[in-house]
Amino acid sequence: MYEPGHLHLTHVALQPSDISYDIHLRYNVEEDPKQGTSMHFTMQGEINGKPFEEQFQLPRDLAFNFAHDASRIAIRH
Numbered sequence: 131m132y133e134p135g136h137l138h139l140t141h142v143a144l145q146p147s148d149i150s151y152d153i154h155l156r157y158n159v160e161e162d163p164k165q166g167t168s169m170h171f172t173m174q175g176e177i178n179g180k181p182f183e184e185q186f187q188l189p190r191d192l193a194f195n196f197a198h199d200a201s202r203i204a205i206r207h
Contacts, residue, residue: 137207
């Protein structure tokens with residue numbers, strides 16, 4: 131079911147070489163008097179059974195490319 135401000139990604143490992151994950155990406159718009167409008171992201175979940183949580187922020191003009199930053203975080207974990 132769709133929930134505004136939330137993206138849920140899940141994958142079950144079917145082969146021994148696969149990676150399983152269950153990731154929740156929550157996002158909201160924030161206003162900063164100095165930097166202007168930006169998107170704040172909270173990424174949490176499990177990758178191969180190991181829990182993680184990270185946050186990142188992108189300025190308005192780069193928020194469209196949030197998947198790039200999210201994939202870099204997932205690769206680190």
